[in-house]
Amino acid sequence: MRKLCGTLLAAVLISGPVGGQDPSVRAFLDRTSVAMGQQFTLSVEVSGKGATGAGEPRLPPMEEFAAFLGSRSSQQFRLLNGRMSRSRTFSFHFQATREGEFEIGAVQVQLDGKIYKSAPLRIQIGSGGRPVPTPPGRGRPAGSASQADLFVRATADRERVYRNQALVVTYKIYTGVRISSYGISKQPETAGFWVEDYPQPRQPRTEGEVIGGRRYTVARIKKMALFPTGAGEKEVGPLVLECRVQTRGGSWDPFGSRDPFRGIFSGDIFGREVTRQVASNPLRVEVLPLPREGRPPEFQGAVGDFSISGQLDKSEVKANEALSFKVRISGSGNLAGLSEPRIEFPSGFEVYPPKVEQQIRRDPGGISGEKTFEYVLIPRRPGPVRLGPVQMAYFDPASDAYRISRAPEVSVNVAPGDQLAEAAEAGLSRQEVKLLGQDIRFIKIGSGPFHKVGDSILTVTGFWIPFSLPLLCLLGAAGYRRHQMRLKGDVAYARARRARRVSRKRLAQAQVHLDQGAGQEFYPAVGQALMGYVADKLNVAQAGMVSQEVKESLRARGVSEESLAGYFDCLRICDLKQFAPSSSGREEMRDLMAGAREALTRMEQELASRPEGRHAR
Numbered sequence: 001m002r003k004l005c006g007t008l009l010a011a012v013l014i015s016g017p018v019g020g021q022d023p024s025v026r027a028f029l030d031r032t033s034v035a036m037g038q039q040f041t042l043s044v045e046v047s048g049k050g051a052t053g054a055g056e057p058r059l060p061p062m063e064e065f066a067a068f069l070g071s072r073s074s075q076q077f078r079l080l081n082g083r084m085s086r087s088r089t090f091s092f093h094f095q096a097t098r099e100g101e102f103e104i105g106a107v108q109v110q111l112d113g114k115i116y117k118s119a120p121l122r123i124q125i126g127s128g129g130r131p132v133p134t135p136p137g138r139g140r141p142a143g144s145a146s147q148a149d150l151f152v153r154a155t156a157d158r159e160r161v162y163r164n165q166a167l168v169v170t171y172k173i174y175t176g177v178r179i180s181s182y183g184i185s186k187q188p189e190t191a192g193f194w195v196e197d198y199p200q201p202r203q204p205r206t207e208g209e210v211i212g213g214r215r216y217t218v219a220r221i222k223k224m225a226l227f228p229t230g231a232g233e234k235e236v237g238p239l240v241l242e243c244r245v246q247t248r249g250g251s252w253d254p255f256g257s258r259d260p261f262r263g264i265f266s267g268d269i270f271g272r273e274v275t276r277q278v279a280s281n282p283l284r285v286e287v288l289p290l291p292r293e294g295r296p297p298e299f300q301g302a303v304g305d306f307s308i309s310g311q312l313d314k315s316e317v318k319a320n321e322a323l324s325f326k327v328r329i330s331g332s333g334n335l336a337g338l339s340e341p342r343i344e345f346p347s348g349f350e351v352y353p354p355k356v357e358q359q360i361r362r363d364p365g366g367i368s369g370e371k372t373f374e375y376v377l378i379p380r381r382p383g384p385v386r387l388g389p390v391q392m393a394y395f396d397p398a399s400d401a402y403r404i405s406r407a408p409e410v411s412v413n414v415a416p417g418d419q420l421a422e423a424a425e426a427g428l429s430r431q432e433v434k435l436l437g438q439d440i441r442f443i444k445i446g447s448g449p450f451h452k453v454g455d456s457i458l459t460v461t462g463f464w465i466p467f468s469l470p471l472l473c474l475l476g477a478a479g480y481r482r483h484q485m486r487l488k489g490d491v492a493y494a495r496a497r498r499a500r501r502v503s504r505k506r507l508a509q510a511q512v513h514l515d516q517g518a519g520q521e522f523y524p525a526v527g528q529a530l531m532g533y534v535a536d537k538l539n540v541a542q543a544g545m546v547s548q549e550v551k552e553s554l555r556a557r558g559v560s561e562e563s564l565a566g567y568f569d570c571l572r573i574c575d576l577k578q579f580a581p582s583s584s585g586r587e588e589m590r591d592l593m594a595g596a597r598e599a600l601t602r603m604e605q606e607l608a609s610r611p612e613g614r615h616a617r
Contacts, residue, residue: 023048027118060105189237304333319417330370499536527574
């Protein structure tokens with residue numbers, strides 16, 4: 001064996017330096033004729049001295065007739081007649097987008113400060129469905145996947161839509177070969193659309209389909225609803241997949257192959273895996289403008305089928321007390337893009353910006369659900385008041401007509417309020433109203449009983465403790481370091497661990513406001529403690545919390561209905577009372593503080609009793 005290695009080494013040294021030939025650049029296509037929408041590969045091979053250090057090739061402009069999908073590179077080392085050669089190959093994948101015959105200009109590669117160019121190429125792009133001939137002298141390797149073995153198809157439920165009307169696009173993969181794995185390497189280009197993605201299962205469901213007499217395994221890999229934001233011709237770009245294809249074993253011909261060892265050691269006899277990039281066909285859609293004839297003045301751009309309703313949480317209320325007015329819009333269409341309805345509230349009402357919640361359902365035929373706008377209203381003058389009617393104008397594409405949905409008016413009886421609230425209405429500021437009757441402040445004295453300091457640790461636990469201290473310190477330091485590393489690397493874990501401590505600090509601040517009688521600061525502080533605790537436990541943004549989703553998430557983590565009811569009751573009081581502090585007494589504030597502490601304590605105990613309660617999503 002040593003003699004054989006020595007002979008080979010001597011042969012290499014005698015033959016001259018490794019890779020001593022001059023650099024060269026060669027460009028070639030895997031096929032010179034393709035059909036519209038199909039893919040082709042432009043390969044650039046750099047060989048010779050310093051080939052492995054070649055930079056990224058500079059391609060000529062090809063946007064006129066092809067869409068770029070992705071690229072890969074590889075290196076090769078060969079030993080032939082005692083001389084070792086090196087080369088590097090860059091593969092660029094494209095999809096044909098225009099019919100005709102086109103020239104691919106010279107490819108430029110920079111190597112050791114010099115520019116090397118390849119010879120130009122020509123490619124023929126035919127209409128869709130034309131057979132793709134194999135280039136002369138380049139047979140398809142045994143076991144590799146052809147264009148017909150694996151492809152992705154994009155389909156839309158309609159070719160013509162109105163602006164802001166749902167267009168449902170589905171992407172399916174068709175394969176006649178075995179695929180070990182795949183991933184989306186490029187999402188489709190959706191400029192000019194509002195996008196709502198459908199949830200995709202971890203394991204796509206497969207089915208069989210026969211196309212052109214050949215049976216394919218088909219799986220849905222992506223589905224989305226697109227809402228065009230403007231009129232005109234729109235295009236949805238191709239989706240690109242990178243697949244690991246398991247090829248069949250190839251036949252080995254020791255006499256016809258250049259490399260007699262290739263078939264034995266490369267794994268072709270038993271099959272191997274190759275990487276393939278496949279792209280879907282682009283989709284073109286005509287977006288029609290909304291008609292001007294019959295457009296109502298209150299129309300705000302909603303397209304679909306909607307209904308609207310309004311509801312007050314109480315029919316009687318005192319002046320300067322808060323009440324809730326909910327406006328619910330339900331139906332099918334772009335609910336996420338719906339604007340706040342235009343409502344003219346009666347004079348004498350103080351109106352705050354609405355809290356918005358939405359529940360989106362992604363049905364097979366489109367997007368549906370409901371969106372709620374909850375307004376906090378504070379009536380300042382007593383007497384009967386009527387709200388509404390509330391109406392919403394929308395365009396119904398099914399009937400090509402504008403429609404108006406109306407919610408009937410609701411009434412509320414406002415009773416006279418207390419004197420402090422009337423003083424605020426008379427011209428005093430909220431800060432002045434809070435301080436009425438509080439011009440004498442008392443200092444809380446007494447810090448509690450003193451406690452005796454315990455004995456020394458040596459006298460309490462015995463003399464053996466010092467011998468175990470180093471080990472305990474080491475174990476404690478290791479545990480603490482692991483805890484700190486996890487806090488830095490796992491955001492969900494860090495937020496969940498700190499949730500209780502942060503909520504206690506916020507409740508302590510709320511207690512300060514309670515002691516001072518500052519209702520205007522007290523209710524927001526309690527609400528912040530309640531919402532912040534759940535947001536940290538679930539690892540979600542507090543600003544994007546939706547009540548129904550929070551309830552479902554907490555139920556899934558073992559929180560009882562009784563605890564949920566207590567928590568959301570406290571949160572609801574905070575939402576209503578923080579806008580009318582002048583009508584809140586100390587007793588109500590103390591009750592809310594006790595309820596909030598109890599709700600957080602019960603939730604902490606129930607979340608800690610289950611393993612999934614210790615980790616946020």
